[in-house]
Amino acid sequence: MGPRLTGDETALWLAAARVLDANWTGAATVPSPGLYPHQWSWDSAFIGLGLAHHRPDRARTEFLSLFRGQWATGLLPHIVFHTTEPRHAYFPGPELWRSSAHPAAPRGVQTSALAQPPLHALVALRMVQASDGADRAFLGPLYPCLVAQHAYLARDRDIGGGGLASLCHPWESGLDDSPAWDTPLAAVDPRGRTYNGGDHDRYVALVTGMRAAGYRAEYLRDEHPFVVEDPLFNAVYLASTHALAELADLAGADPRPHREAAERIHRALLDRLWDESAGCFRARDLRAGRLIPETTVAGFVPLMDPELPAPVVRALTDLLLSPRFAGAAGYPVPTCDIQSEAFDRGAYWRGPTWANTNWLLWFGACAHDLGGIADLIFGSTARLVRQSGFREFYDPFDGSGRGGHDYSWSAALLLDLLAARRGAGRAL
Numbered sequence: 001m002g003p004r005l006t007g008d009e010t011a012l013w014l015a016a017a018r019v020l021d022a023n024w025t026g027a028a029t030v031p032s033p034g035l036y037p038h039q040w041s042w043d044s045a046f047i048g049l050g051l052a053h054h055r056p057d058r059a060r061t062e063f064l065s066l067f068r069g070q071w072a073t074g075l076l077p078h079i080v081f082h083t084t085e086p087r088h089a090y091f092p093g094p095e096l097w098r099s100s101a102h103p104a105a106p107r108g109v110q111t112s113a114l115a116q117p118p119l120h121a122l123v124a125l126r127m128v129q130a131s132d133g134a135d136r137a138f139l140g141p142l143y144p145c146l147v148a149q150h151a152y153l154a155r156d157r158d159i160g161g162g163g164l165a166s167l168c169h170p171w172e173s174g175l176d177d178s179p180a181w182d183t184p185l186a187a188v189d190p191r192g193r194t195y196n197g198g199d200h201d202r203y204v205a206l207v208t209g210m211r212a213a214g215y216r217a218e219y220l221r222d223e224h225p226f227v228v229e230d231p232l233f234n235a236v237y238l239a240s241t242h243a244l245a246e247l248a249d250l251a252g253a254d255p256r257p258h259r260e261a262a263e264r265i266h267r268a269l270l271d272r273l274w275d276e277s278a279g280c281f282r283a284r285d286l287r288a289g290r291l292i293p294e295t296t297v298a299g300f301v302p303l304m305d306p307e308l309p310a311p312v313v314r315a316l317t318d319l320l321l322s323p324r325f326a327g328a329a330g331y332p333v334p335t336c337d338i339q340s341e342a343f344d345r346g347a348y349w350r351g352p353t354w355a356n357t358n359w360l361l362w363f364g365a366c367a368h369d370l371g372g373i374a375d376l377i378f379g380s381t382a383r384l385v386r387q388s389g390f391r392e393f394y395d396p397f398d399g400s401g402r403g404g405h406d407y408s409w410s411a412a413l414l415l416d417l418l419a420a421r422r423g424a425g426r427a428l
Contacts, residue, residue: 012385013418017054019390019411020047024058025082028065032392032404037089039066039080042174043409045119046356050412052123052130053419059127060138063120067145069111072104074152076120076145077111078171096207102215113207113215114172115165117233118153121146121240125247130419136250143251146244153237154261156217160286163268164229165237168220169206170199173230173298174356175335175349179342180294181228184285188225231273231281232298232360238265239304239363269302270312279315295324295337296349297357303364313368320361320373329353332380333361334396345395346402352393355381355410362417378417385414 023029028039029047036043044066051059069080081094094100094110105111124142128135159166167173170181177199190201191208206226213219220227245258273281275291280299282291300320302308308316319325324339326332336343336351344350358381365374384394384401390410392403 008386009382009418009421012382012414016050016385016390016411016414016418019406020050020054020058020408020415022406023408028062028080028082029058029408031409032407035392035404038082039069041066041076041078041080041116042119042356045117045123046359046409047412048120048123048127049359050409050415052127053415056127056131056135060135063124063127063138063142066120067142069106069109070145070148071102071106071111071113071152073156074148074150075104075113075115075156076118076149076152078114078116079112081110083110092204092207096204096211098211104215113210114169115153115157116172117174117236118149118165118240119236120149121247122236122243125243126416128247128250139247139251143247143253146240146247150237150241150244150258150261156220159221159227160229160272160284162229162272163264164234164272166220166286167228167230167233168210168224168226170203170226173228173233175232175296175298177348177350178294178296178298179336179340179350180230180283180292180296180298181226182294182342183292184226184228184287187287225287227286228292229272229284229286230298231269231283232301232357234265234269234273235281235302235304235364236360238262238269238302241265242306266305266307269305270309273302274312276315279319281316294340294342295319297325297333297335297361300325300333301357301360301364303370304360304367305364306367308368313370317370317373326376329396331384331394331396331399333358333377338396345397348393348403351396352402353380353384353396354393355384355407355413359413359416366420378421381414381417385410390414 031043044062048059048062070076097112099105099111153165157165170176185199185202188202191205241258241262245255248255275282281302284291321327324337328338331353334351335349358377362374362377384399387399388401390407391401392407
């Protein structure tokens with residue numbers, strides 16, 4: 001830590017580091033003790049951002065542990081299961097996915113069969129940058145895995161044919177219960193499941209349908225009922241594709257294919273998901289052939305694209321700062337339009353503020369030199385932690401903590417934000 005951190009910020013840093021130390025298993029970091037006992041894909045990506053400043057050796061181990069679950073197809077599963085946990089410690093566990101029966105799945109490792117936002121190449125680049133290049137050797141085993149991850153998305157998940165990756169399950173979005181999924185989920189037959197009623201039965205039905213079809217790309221393209229192009233997932237995909245080009249330079253590989261892929265994704269985001277009349281990006285339901293009208297925090301994440309046209313950036317920032325989002329929340333940024341009928345300040349991804357979506361928006365604000373927005377998000381996130389600790393998510397009006405305690409990505413992302421403050425000297 002450097003001289004730019006105040007005494008209060010130093011205390012926050014040490015508290016965040018203690019959470020990550022306590023949640024470390026020796027090979028990876030659990031998201032929250034007891035509640036989430038396995039390794040999740042984009043949790044590990046966010047956690048890597050914090051570990052890069054606290055324990056870079058653990059950041060490298062975290063990534064290598066995650067990628068041991070990568071399938072031969074290039075799919076990086078959203079869960080790598082810790083087999084030492086009791087069988088029913090978490091649902092959906094290995095018995096739902098049955099990955100060991102699939103020839104492309106890794107041997108000796110049990111995983112899910114879904115993707116999550118591919119933040120990993122961007123985090124790997126930031127890990128190398130945080131080490132002033134000392135971590136470049138880490139790219140030897142990691143770079144081919146990242147290339148394979150992106151190749152899988154381009155080959156098997158460009159179901160719309162326009163250059164974007166498609167979600168085949170709400171769990172792939174990272175925003176599992178977002179109201180953006182209500183309409184496409186309503187078309188899914190729950191098949192008499194009785195897991196937890198309502199959408200949760202549909203979640204399970206989607207998995208069992210994929211499993212029965214052998215997780216084949218052809219089934220996803222031609223028959224699977226839930227196929228959605230999501231702005232958050234694809235904005236992260238684009239940011240990591242730009243990062244892959246930089247990592248290729250560092251690894252002695254050709255960056256041109258990644259630059260060409262980034263241009264395709266950039267163009268497709270604007271052509272397929274930008275809703276000019278609404279002033280934001282929206283998810284596209286490929287089965288229904290239309291944009292989904294619900295406005296959520298995901299619609300702002302394309303700010304991560306540094307090449308967004310200026311009018312698009314202005315429209316996004318106007319909406320972000322309006323009373324529908326940050327303008328009416330004491331602890332922004334809520335995950336759903338406050339004025340929507342679907343808004344629920346206490347329900348998963350339907351209103352609360354989360355540290356990880358705040359970080360994505362902060363990163364996007366920095367990409368466009370939107371210092372006021374970056375500082376607003378920085379300060380809101382720090383205030384939430386000061387008031388309520390490292391919680392899974394927070395009430396956007398009163399800042400109270402909800403969900404899991406000692407949540408790893410909340411701690412890790414605060415470390416990354418504090419490290420940025422140390423470097424840039426911005427005020428909280």
